[in-house]
Amino acid sequence: MLLLAAGTACTRTTTHTEIAPGPTGLLLSPASSWAADPRIGLRRDSTIAAALGEIDPARIRATDSALVAFGTRNTLSDTLSSTRGVGAARRWLYAQLQGASRDCGGCLRVAYDPAIVAVPRHPDSLKVNVVNVLGVLPGRDTNRVIVVGGHYDSCICAASATGVWDVTSDAPGADDDGSGSSAVVEAARVVSRRWPRGLDATIVFALYAGEEQGLLGSTHLADRLTREGKTIVAAFTNDIVGNVVAEDGTTDSTSVRVYAADPDSGATRELGRYVWGIGALHLRGFEVRPTWRLDRIGRGGDHSPFVRAGWPGLRFTERLENYKRQHLPTDDFAHVSFGYVAQVARLNAATIVSLAAAPPPPDSVYLRRDAASGGQAWTVTWHDVSGAAGYELLVRRTTAPTWERVVSVGRATSYTLDYQLDDGWVAVRSIGPTGHRSLARTAGPPPRPPARPTR
Numbered sequence: 001m002l003l004l005a006a007g008t009a010c011t012r013t014t015t016h017t018e019i020a021p022g023p024t025g026l027l028l029s030p031a032s033s034w035a036a037d038p039r040i041g042l043r044r045d046s047t048i049a050a051a052l053g054e055i056d057p058a059r060i061r062a063t064d065s066a067l068v069a070f071g072t073r074n075t076l077s078d079t080l081s082s083t084r085g086v087g088a089a090r091r092w093l094y095a096q097l098q099g100a101s102r103d104c105g106g107c108l109r110v111a112y113d114p115a116i117v118a119v120p121r122h123p124d125s126l127k128v129n130v131v132n133v134l135g136v137l138p139g140r141d142t143n144r145v146i147v148v149g150g151h152y153d154s155c156i157c158a159a160s161a162t163g164v165w166d167v168t169s170d171a172p173g174a175d176d177d178g179s180g181s182s183a184v185v186e187a188a189r190v191v192s193r194r195w196p197r198g199l200d201a202t203i204v205f206a207l208y209a210g211e212e213q214g215l216l217g218s219t220h221l222a223d224r225l226t227r228e229g230k231t232i233v234a235a236f237t238n239d240i241v242g243n244v245v246a247e248d249g250t251t252d253s254t255s256v257r258v259y260a261a262d263p264d265s266g267a268t269r270e271l272g273r274y275v276w277g278i279g280a281l282h283l284r285g286f287e288v289r290p291t292w293r294l295d296r297i298g299r300g301g302d303h304s305p306f307v308r309a310g311w312p313g314l315r316f317t318e319r320l321e322n323y324k325r326q327h328l329p330t331d332d333f334a335h336v337s338f339g340y341v342a343q344v345a346r347l348n349a350a351t352i353v354s355l356a357a358a359p360p361p362p363d364s365v366y367l368r369r370d371a372a373s374g375g376q377a378w379t380v381t382w383h384d385v386s387g388a389a390g391y392e393l394l395v396r397r398t399t400a401p402t403w404e405r406v407v408s409v410g411r412a413t414s415y416t417l418d419y420q421l422d423d424g425w426v427a428v429r430s431i432g433p434t435g436h437r438s439l440a441r442t443a444g445p446p447p448r449p450p451a452r453p454t455r
């Protein structure tokens, strides 16, 4: 299914080689045992597929239209008016999440998440009340949390050197980031209605404030969740996800960029591979373009505070940005493609549900060179995971962008792999009873025993 706004053109299509189980039980492509396919080992879920069809571009459009109508959503703007400024916008967003909660029997816990924070860049060291709006869908495990966010504040910071402090002029922010905020509200509505009793992990739908003054709202939420002892499974920001025409007229409504920071064996990169695979599985004709860096050059976003705190975090951004329509009064409603935003919302929804339905990955995975094989095989061991019905090993060369082989090992917690791991990576992921896969945990050498004191 591909929904395009009127006037936009489909410029890219992708095909993927089907991978069939080979005779050894490994998944092998017909041409090569090393053909990379981001879907490797993942299974399509028909309930998720049905939910994606409920994501409605018209609702996303209505949400973005309402946000733009508040005139400005600058974090330092009026908070008392009921029709203009950041205060009116956040009360309206709160009401939208409450409406979604009513429709799922009260399943969402809707809350303001306020923090009085100093604005480091402000010339008078101003302190401001930064208020995120959250809708929480509790899972069976309320300690494991998936955060899916966008920022509802706006600015005309590119209009002048002091534009970021302009709290009265119109700052429509239809794309930046009315688009991401509207996608998050729609994902909250659809996911909560389909899974009103929640999944295994808890999902937090987050609408951040203070992004434009220095990621203030997301920094507060990342700190707060970390302080509360939560395990953050994933933190997504959807920021600038609605433009499909670049300044030079180039058009692309069928691919999205996903930014995932180094290191290549880290959890953030694994999250990038997971989104890539889920996108290829569920959104035929819409290409996920993984980009292996934290963000666009010289730019930042609300995933960064989570990544800095050591959690897996990603940014979703349209493939073609138009800098004449960012941080300016020209970031207007007429130039957002809501069919495109809906595809990004579907990618988010499919990924968060898959991850939230899966058990956690093994907490640590160790490698040992297998002496009996003369070093050509390696033994991989890990701890059993509560809630896992089985495990898979994933193998790739160090230069491969994603996993190239999958080895199903049932319920074993140790496996000797016939591959020279000096030349590659191996990871282990958990499989839940419903077939959903966790992120993969990359193996490393076992910790050294503490050195004995020498005399």
Ligand SMILES: [Zn+2]
Pocket (backbone or CB within 6 Å): 151, 176, 177, 211, 239, 240
């Ligand atoms: Zn933004």
